[in-house]
Amino acid sequence: MKLSTFRRKMLSALTVGALVGLVAACGGSDGKTTLTYRIWDEQQQKGYEKVFEAFKVKHPGIDVKIELQPYDQYWTKLVTEMVSGTAPDVFWMTPANFPELATQGALMDVSAAVEQSGLTKDKYHPNVVDSFTYKGKMYAVPKDWGVPGMLYNKQVFAEAGVEMPTEPLTWAPDGSGTFLPLMRKLTVDVNGKHPNESGFDPAKVKRWGFASWNHSGTQWLNWIPSNGGTTITKPYGTFNFNEPASVEALQWGVDLIKKWHVSPPAEQTNPPAGRATEMFQRGEVAVFPANNALLPFVAPNSTFPIGTASLPAGKAGRVVIINGLGEAVYSRTDHPDQAKQLVSFLATPEAQSIMAEGGYVFPAINDLAPRYVEHWKAKGIDTQPFLDEARGKTVNFPIVSGFAAAEPKINQIFNDMYLGSVNVSDAAGAAVKQGNALLKPEK
Amino acid sequence: MTTTTRRRRPSRRAALYATLIIGAAMSVFPYWLIVSTALKPRGELFEAAPWAPPSSPTLENLGALLDSDFAQSILNTFIFVTILTVGQLIFTTLAAYAFARLEFRGRDSLFWLYLATLMVPNVVTLIPLFLIMRELDLVNSWYGLVAPYVFGTPYGIFLMRQFFRSIPREIEEAARVDGAGHLTILWRIILPLSRPILATLAIVTVISSWNNFLWPLIITSSEDTRVVTVAIAALRSEIGIDYTRMMAGSLLTLLPMLLVFVFFQRYIVRSVALTGLK
Numbered sequence: 046m047k048l049s050t051f052r053r054k055m056l057s058a059l060t061v062g063a064l065v066g067l068v069a070a071c072g073g074s075d076g077k078t079t080l081t082y083r084i085w086d087e088q089q090q091k092g093y094e095k096v097f098e099a100f101k102v103k104h105p106g107i108d109v110k111i112e113l114q115p116y117d118q119y120w121t122k123l124v125t126e127m128v129s130g131t132a133p134d135v136f137w138m139t140p141a142n143f144p145e146l147a148t149q150g151a152l153m154d155v156s157a158a159v160e161q162s163g164l165t166k167d168k169y170h171p172n173v174v175d176s177f178t179y180k181g182k183m184y185a186v187p188k189d190w191g192v193p194g195m196l197y198n199k200q201v202f203a204e205a206g207v208e209m210p211t212e213p214l215t216w217a218p219d220g221s222g223t224f225l226p227l228m229r230k231l232t233v234d235v236n237g238k239h240p241n242e243s244g245f246d247p248a249k250v251k252r253w254g255f256a257s258w259n260h261s262g263t264q265w266l267n268w269i270p271s272n273g274g275t276t277i278t279k280p281y282g283t284f285n286f287n288e289p290a291s292v293e294a295l296q297w298g299v300d301l302i303k304k305w306h307v308s309p310p311a312e313q314t315n316p317p318a319g320r321a322t323e324m325f326q327r328g329e330v331a332v333f334p335a336n337n338a339l340l341p342f343v344a345p346n347s348t349f350p351i352g353t354a355s356l357p358a359g360k361a362g363r364v365v366i367i368n369g370l371g372e373a374v375y376s377r378t379d380h381p382d383q384a385k386q387l388v389s390f391l392a393t394p395e396a397q398s399i400m401a402e403g404g405y406v407f408p409a410i411n412d413l414a415p416r417y418v419e420h421w422k423a424k425g426i427d428t429q430p431f432l433d434e435a436r437g438k439t440v441n442f443p444i445v446s447g448f449a450a451a452e453p454k455i456n457q458i459f460n461d462m463y464l465g466s467v468n469v470s471d472a473a474g475a476a477v478k479q480g481n482a483l484l485k486p487e488k
Numbered sequence: 489m490t491t492t493t494r495r496r497r498p499s500r501r502a503a504l505y506a507t508l509i510i511g512a513a514m515s516v517f518p519y520w521l522i523v524s525t526a527l528k529p530r531g532e533l534f535e536a537a538p539w540a541p542p543s544s545p546t547l548e549n550l551g552a553l554l555d556s557d558f559a560q561s562i563l564n565t566f567i568f569v570t571i572l573t574v575g576q577l578i579f580t581t582l583a584a585y586a587f588a589r590l591e592f593r594g595r596d597s598l599f600w601l602y603l604a605t606l607m608v609p610n611v612v613t614l615i616p617l618f619l620i621m622r623e624l625d626l627v628n629s630w631y632g633l634v635a636p637y638v639f640g641t642p643y644g645i646f647l648m649r650q651f652f653r654s655i656p657r658e659i660e661e662a663a664r665v666d667g668a669g670h671l672t673i674l675w676r677i678i679l680p681l682s683r684p685i686l687a688t689l690a691i692v693t694v695i696s697s698w699n700n701f702l703w704p705l706i707i708t709s710s711e712d713t714r715v716v717t718v719a720i721a722a723l724r725s726e727i728g729i730d731y732t733r734m735m736a737g738s739l740l741t742l743l744p745m746l747l748v749f750v751f752f753q754r755y756i757v758r759s760v761a762l763t764g765l766k
Contacts, residue, residue, distance in 0.1 A: 081709070081710070085722070085725065085726060086726065087722060110710055110711075112710050112711070113714075113722050114709065114722060115705070115718065115722045116724060116725055116726045117724065118721065125615075125618070129618065129622050130622070131622055131628070133709065338728075339728050342725075342729065343728070346530050346531060346533045346534055347531070348531060348535055
């Protein structure tokens with residue numbers, strides 16, 4: 046049996062008609078410009094809804110649509126879209142991903158937009174500005190910053206009869222300083238013994254003083270500069286954390302586990318499983334190094350009062366790494382002028398004070414940072430130590446082109462280093478070598 | 489002889505049950521974690537062991553999610569699933585009937601060629617498909633979201649074709665003698681006989697489109713097209729995870745599928761039995 050010619054024609058006409066209908070139905074606009082604003086943080090979305098209400102009052106012709114994306118797929122998706130020319134108009138940018146995208150021309154120069162916000166560059170945290178500057182021009186407006194400090198369990202401190210001193214704790218690669226003795230007092234095994242007492246059993250520890258684990262942002266990227274070492278040769282250069290001062294600092298991170306027994310074994314804390322945060326929340330770890338951005342996740346789950354302190358100071362002083370965020374404009378956006386107006390507004394005190402007062406982030410504008418502290422004070426958490434750190438000696442998140450590609454490799458090698466299966470200087474050497482192979486340094 | 493088998497049987501039975509119980513426990517455990525974590529107040533999350541039941545269960549997490557954009561994504565998933573299921577039933581029936589009963593040159597090779605696309609993993613066609621959608625300007629739209637599935641899938645066509653071929657030709661021939669055309673035969677004779685397999689196809693489509701994550705993630709970005717699988721993934725942030733909220737999201741997503749499974753189990757089993765595919 047065969048289809049009649051008429052029916053065959055009818056069917057193909059129907060199919061084509063349906064396809065044409067599909068394509069036609071998605072055109073059309075109403076004269077207003079709609080910008081997309083891509084983010085990955087569900088909590089901050091509420092803050093930005095308020096920010097865009099304020100923006101709309103000033104720019105009634107521009108609608109802003111927030112697109113929340115899963116963080117795990119954020120960069121893959123963004124790069125796919127950039128390749129095919131469909132990336133969002135404005136999106137969040139990290140120091141880790143910035144150099145590669147900026148050098149490839151995926152981002153628009155927004156230096157003028159920053160100026161139009163009414164503030165000069167020096168009004169923003171210098172590290173955030175540096176993170177998003179390439180060849181003297183800004184390719185993302187400074188949005189906010191986060192900094193690692195220490196969260197501690199006040200209940201455990203009371204039980205152990207110790208107090209967090211007001212002046213910063215100190216550390217040195219050989220174990221001298223005030224930090225280690227305090228962690229020893231807080232670490233206790235099932236028989237009530239501490240790590241420096243005879244009979245202490247590191248296999249049967251009830252509670253650990255500290256959590257030293259393979260986490261760059263809160264751990265070794267801070268130990269290294271505070272011991273006077275460096276992680277990269279220069280911005281847009283290569284890794285060099287295999288030099289003596291840096292290796293000493295990496296060794297210290299491992300020693301806290303293997304030698305001094307004040308931190309849980311890496312079998313429990315290595316990423317991706319990484320139980321360190323949970324161990325702190327369960328009261329199995331007394332002092333936990335964490336970025337202030339973790340507070341909204343830790344504080345509401347907490348069954349004990351949380352205290353805060355700044356990271357201990359090494360021989361180069363207390364030096365912390367600043368992880369800033371920026372807002373970038375896609376270089377091939379259909380609405381460059383409107384997108385620049387939007388990021389210019391996002392750099393104003395009006396926009397950033399909304400985010401600071403809501404306790405979402407430390408704003409990039411220096412003068413507004415205390416408002417974040419006020420928000421958290423009302424919730425019973427003192428975030429002043431984080432602000433003090435950011436106002437003291439700071440270093441930038443490593444600005445190298447290709448960090449995002451190198452990071453998993455380094456992480457993998459450092460997992461073995463924290464486990465103790467590779468010695469520290471070999472691990473550092475391998476990580477630098479294999480990490481550098483994935484970088485695209487500028488000559 | 490008989491005594492040994494008798495003696496052996498209870499022990500064998502015990503081993504069998506032990507294995508089954510372990511297997512069941514392992515399958516049920518993740519669901520238990522979802523339910524108990526979703527009902528825990530945030531402060532209770534780290535008080536006891538993760539598998540301990542909530543001491544004061546709360547609907548707060550579920551309520552908070554339903555008040556947010558998450559509710560919209562549940563609605564989107566319902567729309568997505570409905571469009572795909574209706575499309576799949578219509579177009580698959582037509583195609584499967586053509587492959588089963590119409591005679592035209594190259595029919596079987598076309599069918600096997602089409603079926604062979606089942607062998608190509610989804611991820612391989614993902615990028616070309618995305619580029620096609622971009623050329624058609626369908627990125628981030630409902631059309632782009634449903635286009636790859638709404639006109640039927642190889643799996644569905646295979647399932648239906650196999651069933652249609654099992655219907656005796658004599659019935660159709662009798663209808664043809666009475667003057668019925670193809671569409672009349674399909675509508676009046678074949679479809680009424682195919683209700684069970686249509687139900688199976690519908691259920692399988694509902695489940696697979698409900699769970700679809702990768703395509704919606706790639707092709708859509710905005711809230712008005714975001715489906716629930718992507719919305720759950722978005723609850724995980726760069727720096728922390730709110731487990732109670734995430735599990736509440738998983739529970740909301742899981743419930744409709746559990747209901748589908750409980751009520752339509754036999755159709756799901758049938759699809760496996762008929763095609764040998766899961």
